[in-house]
Each structure stands twice: as C-alpha cells, then as structure tokens.
Amino acid sequence: MICPVISLIFIMVYRSFRNGNANKPLSRNRPKGFFVNLYVTFYLLIGAVSSLNSQLLTGNIYAYIIILFGVAVIFPIKPKILLINLIGIHLVFVIGLFLIEQNRVSWIIKLINSTGVAVISFTIALAFYSFRKNDFFNKRKLSRNEESFRRLFNLSPNPLILIKPDNNEILLMNQQAVEYYQLHDKSTDGSFLFRNPIEKDDILARLKEQKSIKNIVMEHPITHTLRKWSMLHFELVDYLDDTCMLIGTTDITDIKKTEEELERHASYDILTGVRNRRSGIELLRKHVSGDKSGSGHESEEFILSFIDINDLKKVNDGLGHALGDDLIRTCCEVFNRHIDLHDVLFRHGGDEFIILFFKKKLEDAERIWDDIQRNFEAINSLKQKPFPISASHGLYHYKPGDVTTVEKILEIADKEMYKVKSLYKQQQNKKQEASFIS
Template sequence: MKLFKTLINKINNSIKKRRLDSDEVLEFDRINNVLCLNRIKVISIALIVLSIYFFYADCFLFNTFKCEIYKRTLFLIHFIIFDLSIIFLFFYRWIIKKNDYDGIKIQKLIIKFYVFFSVLLGTITSINSQRLTDNIYNYIIIIFFTAILFPIEPKYKLFVYLINHIFFILKISNASYDYYKMLADQINSTTVVVVAIFISFSMYKYKIDEFLRKNRLKESELNFKKLFEVNPFPLFITTIKDGKIIMANKKAMKFYGISEEKLKMLDSEDFYKNTDERKLMIEQLKNEKSIENYIVEHKKLSGEIKWVISNYKILDYKGEKCILGGVTDITELKRMEDKLAGYAFIDPLTGISNRRKGLESLKELINKTQKGNYEFAICFIDINGLKKVNDLYGHKEGDFFIITVCNTIKSSIGKEDILFRYGGDEFIILFPDKTKEEVDIQLKQINNSIDKLNRIKNKPYKISISIGLYYYESNMNLTIDEIIKFADDKMYEQKIKYRNNRKIY
C-alpha cells in the first residue's frame, strides 16, 4: 500500500511540473477526448463485426461443452459488448459535438466508464476462461490495450487497474486447481499491471508534452504573424523551390497593388522586373543563408517599376524551406540619386553632357573599335569671337552666345550623335559608326543652321564657329588625348583661316 501511495505521489508531482492553466486543461481534454472517442468508435465497429463470429461460437462451436456457467457467462459478455457498441455508435455524433465545458465532462465520463468496463469485462472473461483453458490472455491483452490506446489521467487508470486486479487475484485463487500455475499467473498479471501503469503514465505525459509543444508552437506562430503584420515595411514569405507566395502582410499587398485573391495566383517572379535577378538572388541565398541591402527593381501588379532595397533570409516555415523577404521603397531616393549623378555629368550652362561624361563616351567608342570593325568621327568645335562679345557686351551676353550656338548644333545632329562641352567656348561632337559622307552632311547642316541664325537674329555681332574633323578607325591605336589633339589641330587650321577672314569649310 505504501508502494502504491509513493507511485501516486510521483505521478502527481511529475504531472504538476507540466501543469496547464484552466484554458489549456479544457483544450487538452477536448483534443484528448476526440482522440479517445474516435478510437472507441473504431473498436465498436470492429466488435460489432466480430460479434457475428462470437455468437456463432457461442451457439454452435461451444454447443457440446458441458459447463453451462462458462457458456452463459461468455454469451452474456458478448451480448453486453454488442449492445454497448451499438448504443455508443448511435449516440456518437451527439457525444462528439459536445464541445462546451459540460459536454467535455460528459465525454470524459464516457471514456472513463469505457476503460473501466473494458478492464472489468477482460477480468471476468479471463476468470471465466479458468473453467476451460485455464489462461489469463484476455486479462493481459485488455490491460495493455487500455494502457496504450486511452491516454487518460494515470490516477484514474491506477484506480481501475488496482480494483480489477485485486478482484482478479482473488477469483483466480479460488478458481485454479494448480497452486504453482496460480502463483505464476498472479506474478505475471501483477507485472503486467505495473508495466501498464507506467505505460499509461508515459502515454499521458507524452500527450501533455505534445499538447504543450503544439500550443507553444501555435503561440510562436501567432506572435510571428502579429509581428509580421504590424511590421511597417512590406514583408512576404515565399518557397525557395517554386517561388510560391505563402504569406504577405498588408503593407506588401498595398505596395504591390494586389488583393488576397490575386496573391494566390502569383509567385515571387511576378514582382521582379528582370526575373534573372531572382535566380541570382536564390543562388546567393543558398550559399550565404541571408542577404542584406540588396538593391533591385521590382514590379507592381500595374506594371509600375519600383526601386527597392531588400533583405532576405532562409527559414523553415511549416516544414518547408522558405524565404522571408522584406523591402523598402527607395524609388524617390533612386530618382534623386540619378538626378544628382546627372548633375555630375551635365554642363550647368548648356544642359548637355560635360567634359567628364563626354570623355567617358569617347572611351567607350574607342573600346568598340578594338573589338571589331568599327569607326567614328570626332568633331572639335570652337566658337569664334566669344572673347570679343564678353568684352564688348558682358559675360551675360557671352553666355547667351554659348547657349545659342550649343542649341543650334544640338538641333542639327542625330539622336545617336554625342555632343558635349569640352570647356569654355569649345565643344566636341562624336559621330558613332558614320561614314565620311554622312558626317559631311551633318556638318553642312550645322553651318546652314548658323547662317540662318545670323539672318534672323538681330545681334551686333556675327555668330560663327571653327570646326576640326578627325576619323578614327579600328586599325588605329591612339589615346584619347591624341585623338582630341588631331581634331583640335584641324580646328585650329580653320580658326587661322577665319582670322584671315576666309570662310572655308
């Protein structure tokens, strides 16, 4: 008795360590009840089917057996099993739908009654079997059966097993004719009961631990979803394998202009302007597990392009490798950056490319000639008489002079041609991949435009320019400075002729 009391205290202490609050107890009981009731349902169906064989055995197979008490007891047990199974199945739907507090208590009582009655019937069947086979198999089977299949409170299981085992021990002591066999049966059955108690405790403990794990997991997932939703930046979770969007917060849906219904039909590639960007990102992510401050162009559902700075991290979500991604819209910053970058390459007076940008363009053309059969022309232009205009009419008029000449040249060349201010009153035009004839036509157009300008502009000075032209071909190997010098020298030749008052083109 002292041993059982110690066992009960250990069970209580162990379960107290995993104590659930009132809401968790109710939820645990509800889940556990559904599990046990579904198992009773399956067992009941199986027993109804087996009852056909049981009744056949009772009526025909044991017909010649002379012990009437055995036959009547066996028939009564089978009849009770059949009736209780039918009754349970009849009320099953009503029982399983009872999810309120009182309903859960009723479910627990039904399960406890079923366990107690199952063990009792197993006990009676084994005692009855002493009249025929003298074995205790039914008792052992039902003890293990209830210990494994019904994870209910160990205290109640202990009570059921003790009451029935005491009854069983007393009955087989009176029914057995072989003392040593009776002693062996008592020892074996007691061992089975002790093992069953520990199994029951372990199963119940496992169920509580599993429930707590799932509960904590649900809480963690709920907290994650809350943080995910309240985050001020667009967030989304996608699968690595096929880019399917599992979840997106409201900020993300608003940013990309999508609804929850549309979200299910899209994948992450739909948000990239260039889908190869995602493939590169995935490869980098597989190697590094996370990516920070990745600048990329994303696409809204409407087709509008947005520059974003994104952060990605691989995580396990619901058993699948996924990507947690967050983006920040930097479209306006990017525009400002491009604008500022433009200022670095734009001449503030004329609005065309400055020397720095122009020389970069010239370098690119030289590189093209080195890769294949490619040629271009460079035209060095100097405004004649700018110093005189500045001295006589002021620098404001001089600036107007420069702008007027620049706009005239710009309107006379093709879109593919590159015009930049080299410095002061000097300009350079690059004619990519054009023949000498095509360039000559363009230069004549410039001269004609300036002549026209002189006719319509009522200015006290004449607008004119000096031009130096140089052709660069793929077989040449000259530096940028050398190319410009050749064009400058040609321009200077014309400048001297202009000063001698000779108009030569």
C-alpha cells in the same frame, strides 16, 4: 456483445458532451475526461471478468492480456489514473483467479504472467502518453509561434512577402505589400520581385550560405507609368515545416529621385543643358578603354568632332556676357537639332564642345557638319542675332583596337579643329582688309 454495446453508448455520450461544450473553456470540459476514464475502467473490468469466465471454460486468461495491451496502446489517459485502474482491476482479477483456479502452481504462473503484462502495458502506456503529450505541446507551441509570426507579419510597417523558393508561391503578404506593389490579383506569384530567374537563383544560393542578405537595390515596374525603387532584405525562415523566403521592402524611390537629380546637376552643364566635361570625358573613356577597364562597357567605333565656337570672346567683350551665353546656347540648340539619339554632345569647357557620332562613317559626320553650317548661315541671313554664328571643328575616327588614349584623341581632333579655325581667321582678315580698302 457487452463490449460493443458499451462502446456505442460511450461514443454517443462523449460526442454529445463534445458538441455541447465545444466553445466552452477547458475547465468546463472536464466531464469528457471523466467519461473517458470511466470507459477505460469498464473496459478493463470487462476484460478481467471475461478472462475469469474463460478460465472457468477453457483455462486461459488471454482476454485480460489482450485488453491490457489494447488499453495501453489505444487510450491516452493520464498514467496516474491508468495506474489506479490497473491496480484496482488487477487485484479484482487476481482474487477472482485465486478463487477459480484450484491448482496453486498454475495460479502462481498466471499471476506472474498477468502481473508482468500489466507492468509492461503500463510502461507502454506511459511511453505513449509522454510521446502524445510532447507532440501535443509541440504542436500547440508551433501553432502559437505561427500565430505570433502572422501577427508580427501583419503589424510590420514595411511591406513583407513570404514565398516558396521552389515555385514562387506567395504564402503570406501583409497589407503594406499589397498597397506598395498594388497586388490586388490573388493569382500573382513572387517572380515579379526578381529581374529574371537567374537573379533569383543567385540570391537563393547566397541565402543558403548566409541565411540573410540585406540592402539589395532593385527597380520594380508597378504599372505601365509607375516605377518604384526598393531596397530588399531576404531571409530564410521555417514556416509550416517548409523553408521559405521572407522578403522585406524599404521604399527608396524618393532617395533615388534625389540621387538622380544630384547626378543630373553634377553631370550636366547648367547653361546649355548638355553633358558637362566630367560626364562627357568619363563616357568617352569608357568607349575607348572598353572591357580593359573592367567596367563591362564594350569598346565601340565612333567619330569625335572637336568644336570651337568662333568669336565668342569678341561677343563677350563687345556685347556682354549675357549675349555671349546666348551665342553658346544657340550653337548648342543647332548641334542638338542635327545629331541622333545614339550621338552624345558635351561641353568640353568655355567655347569648346565635343560630339561623339556613333553608328556613322566619316563622310556621315562631315555631312552632318555641313548641315550645321548651313543652319548657322540661315540664322545669320535672317539677322535674328546681333552677332554672327559660326564654329570650327576637327574630326577623329576611332576604331576598336586602336592603341590610343582619350587625351591623344582630343589632342589630334583639337589640331584638326585649329586648322579649320586658321582658315576661318584668314577669311575674316581678308574681309576686314577688303572692307577697309573700300
């Protein structure tokens, strides 16, 4: 009856101290430790007195032994304090037992047993205390590391996101990431960082081998009208006893825009705005070589039209290069007006142009060219320009599987074009002769 009453009083006093000093420094919370130590002392003393009482009534000291083991397992007090308590209480117990037990042999046996239990209980208490102490410091260290990680995470000038690889749950996200990706919806997961699940699985597999992957370039649709280019850095980190994926972002949108601008200048003709020779031939080569080049581009059927603007040299020599440039631009405008989005127009050089007709038959290409010629005639009839506009062309029909080269295709189409150009020159010569006779 005494033990429950003392335990109840202890709990009430301890809770009052804990609640009253919850926000105070550790040095001011020492009364709590004093009450714990005092409770253990009373608990051991009651166990010793109860055992002595049992010795008088039944001749056993089991209560003391049970109390020793209970204190060792339940109360994580400092070993030094526990040792002082054990020595003091055990001396009281041994003296009391000596006075009560008349049989010296029995006293010696109980002395040895109780002392052995006291030593064992102290050893157990020492082991438990060391374990709890290490566990406490490890948890505190982990908590501080987590706090430092969070602080550095939030102070980073670059967008950072921490996700769970298995379900894409976003665990941490700094303010820079919220603003960069415009992630104001808290329910958003980390799947938006990857183009598809296969890409994510591939990156995760590489991470498990390399632990870190840098400089992965991706384009992210932020809104319906805004897209950003990002360079991502991936790392596997341990956070809250779980392996997580840390993703850092570097904004390279401006760099990409500059690259695209440079590519546009390098790939397009300044005068006409259409693809230049380098870009056009490169595209043509991809369609001809297909997968054999290792580019991943499939070979595709097309009609190539080799075009030569008629009488450009005469316009340059007679009217000046400015009007010669105007002739080239006008022809390009007409070409672009009659081709589809699937088709490709590029300047081969000087007065020569190439049109690649895709998803069309040979008669479709001829029909388009007839429309172009009629457009030229309409412009000439209106006399909008101080020069006549016309062009000659030659066609080549490429089919996948044809054993040929880009150079051979251009050569054949060029010869076909010159056949048409020869007819044009003959017609012009006849007109000049007729004009001279008249």
